Amino acid sequence: xxxxxxxxxxxxxxxxxxxxxxxxxxxxxxxxxxxxLAAWPVTAVFxxxxxxxxxxxxxxxxxxFSKGTLTVVFAFYIVGLLGSLLVSGVVSDRLxxxxxxxxxxxxxVAACAIFATASSVAALIVARLFTGIAVGAVVSxxxxxxxxxxxxxRKRLAALLASCAMVFGAGLGPLLAGVLSxxxxxxxxxxxxxxxxxxxxxxxxVLRMPVRxxxxxxxxxxxxxxxxxxxxxxxxxxGIAVFAPGITATSFVLSLGPSLLSGLLGTTSRIVAGAMAxxxxxxxxxxxxxxxxxxxxxxxxxxxVSTTLAMxxxxxxxxxxxxxVLVASALLAGAGQxxxxxxxxxxxxSAVPPRRLAEANAALNVGGYVPAGLLPVSAGYLSDSVxxxxxxxxxxxxxxxxxxxxxxxxxxxxxxxxxxx
Numbered sequence: 001x002x003x004x005x006x007x008x009x010x011x012x013x014x015x016x017x018x019x020x021x022x023x024x025x026x027x028x029x030x031x032x033x034x035x036x037l038a039a040w041p042v043t044a045v046f047x048x049x050x051x052x053x054x055x056x057x058x059x060x061x062x063x064x065f066s067k068g069t070l071t072v073v074f075a076f077y078i079v080g081l082l083g084s085l086l087v088s089g090v091v092s093d094r095l096x097x098x099x100x101x102x103x104x105x106x107x108x109v110a111a112c113a114i115f116a117t118a119s120s121v122a123a124l125i126v127a128r129l130f131t132g133i134a135v136g137a138v139v140s141x142x143x144x145x146x147x148x149x150x151x152x153x154r155k156r157l158a159a160l161l162a163s164c165a166m167v168f169g170a171g172l173g174p175l176l177a178g179v180l181s182x183x184x185x186x187x188x189x190x191x192x193x194x195x196x197x198x199x200x201x202x203x204x205x206v207l208r209m210p211v212r213x214x215x216x217x218x219x220x221x222x223x224x225x226x227x228x229x230x231x232x233x234x235x236x237x238x239g240i241a242v243f244a245p246g247i248t249a250t251s252f253v254l255s256l257g258p259s260l261l262s263g264l265l266g267t268t269s270r271i272v273a274g275a276m277a278x279x280x281x282x283x284x285x286x287x288x289x290x291x292x293x294x295x296x297x298x299x300x301x302x303x304x305v306s307t308t309l310a311m312x313x314x315x316x317x318x319x320x321x322x323x324x325v326l327v328a329s330a331l332l333a334g335a336g337q338x339x340x341x342x343x344x345x346x347x348x349x350s351a352v353p354p355r356r357l358a359e360a361n362a363a364l365n366v367g368g369y370v371p372a373g374l375l376p377v378s379a380g381y382l383s384d385s386v387x388x389x390x391x392x393x394x395x396x397x398x399x400x401x402x403x404x405x406x407x408x409x410x411x412x413x414x415x416x417x418x419x420x421x
Contacts, residue, residue, distance in 0.1 A: 030149055030210055035157060037205055038149040039165035041101055042142040044202035046169025047176065048108050048195050049077070049135050052115060052128070053254050053277055054178040054270035055188050065121055071380030074255040076125045077132040078373030082366060084136025089226045089362030092141035093355055096213035097148065100358075101206045104137030109199050112192040139166065139365045140226070144358035147349055148211045159346040160292050164285045167338055171281025174254070178274020187270070226362035232351050236360065238413055239344020240367030241406035242303040245399055246337035249310050251372040252395060253280060253330045256380060259388060260318065260326060280330040284338030296343050296350075297410060303339030304407030306332050311400035318392045336403070340368075375399065 056070055065073075084104075092100040111130035118124050143162040150158035176194065181187035228236045254277060261273055291299050310332035317325035344364050352360040375395060383391030 030151060032154075032157075034210060035146060035150045035154060035161060038146045038209055039142075039161045040205050041105065041202040042138045042146070042162060042165040043169035043172070044195075044198045045104065045108050045134050045138045045142070046166050047173040047198060048111060048131055049173060050170050050254055050277060051173035051177045051191050051195055052124075053174040053257075054274040055181060055191075057270065057273070058181070058187055059118065059124060063119070063121060063124075066384055068377075068381040068384045069121060070259075071255050071377040073121065073124045073128055074251075075373045075377045077128040077135070078369050080129040080132025081136040081139075081369055082132075082373070084133040085140060085226055085362040085366050085369075086224065088137040089140035089144075089359035090224065092137075092144060092358035097141045097145040097211050097358070098206055098209065099213075100137050100141035101145065102203065104134040104141075105199055105203050105206065108134040109196050112196045112199070116186075116189045116192040118188070136362070136365070140358045140362035143345065143361045144354075145209060145211055147357055148354060149209065155349045156292065156346070159342065159349045160288060163338070163342045163345050164288050167281045167284035167288075167334070167341065170250075171278040171285070171334075173277075174274040175278035176274070178270040178272070181270045226359045226366060228348070228352055228360045228363055229356050232348070232360070234413065235347035235351050236344075236363055236367070238300060238410055239340070239347055239364050241409040242300045242307070242340035242403075243337070243344045243364065244340075244368045244371050245307045245403040245406055246303055246333065246340040247368045248372040248375050248399055248402075249307050249314075249333035250280060250284070250330075250337045252314075252376045252379060252392075252399075253277065253333055255376045256383070256388070256392070257330065259383075260392065261323070276327060276330055279327070280334035282334070283331045284334035284341075287335045287338045288342045291339060292342070296346055297413065299339050299346075300343040300410045301407060303336050303343060304403050304410060306339060307336030307403040308400055308407070310336055311396040311403065315393050315396040318389045318396075340406075371402070 056073075059065075060070065088100050088104075107130050111127045111134065114123055114127040114130065118127060143166070146162040146165070147155065147158040150161075173195075177191040180190045180194065184190040257273060257276060261269075261276065291302065294302075310329050313325050313329035313332060316322070317329055345361070348357065348360045348364060375398065379391050379395035382394060385391075
């Protein structure tokens, strides 16, 4: 389907859709169900983002690699994501959401094929790299597309659905992988076949999505570190201050959580590892619905507190060898990411014009994923040297300090933020 072609959707008049000269996605009158459906591609790609998490123990057994190598494989996802964010936000704001989302979905399908046939660390690295590129596209163009479809009157709903689509998909992936790998043939194959089908439905949703290519002329470099318009730096900084520690905490659980479970519980059950990741992100989803009507500053402060408590309980869990405390840490980490993400996206949606929104979303995620890639990798290699308990403790202390600092930054912004979400 041509991006410039008029899209006809039941219940949406042509006059309600974006036209040349209007800001991208001014979808007045678009049915609410389309706003929900616009979030589906984000969910589908994020299912892939963490689907490999419970399967690493299988690949470690079959291929043979250390915890340090495991975190490097995980980090190549971050490399692909950050590289994608340097391009996808700007391209999406200039050419439209579909020219970014459709290739990203195709790359995600290719990653499924590579994962399903992987027999080496190199194959896992390529699959994770492709996954990261696809995720980078959907966190910028995909989340902005949800806002475009929602229109100016439903920015709060758009921020909520875009954020929840991300964390729900991130949790659903490892749960599906854990269950299917234990109950279906081909422990490292079946989940990626199922995911390819989900991605195919996301392609159809993008093709029918009622958004158009923007008419604004291109300005500046096409590849650059994403940013926000002048005057919106505070919103971006506050979002990163809380979102970055939160997503770093959940990234640690995803990369080294199965190893911690194995050490604490003596089990390599992929269902248990997948279930822990799922409940972590289910908490991240549920907490956003619970706090959506609170003040933005309150949401961000609560996110910082939650991540701080997550690190306190992580340190306690590894020293007490307590699985319940470890699960509590994962739940608190999920809540911290969820609230940091919702608060950050809500601030950007409220202040950044649609023509720069995808780039702003990319900037928020760059700020979050840089520490989410570096710190868990460092913790993985440190754990190989000094042991998992000491490695996790050092990680917990460092991230606790960052979470407290984020909370203090938000506290210092009193009086400078809009008070409603």
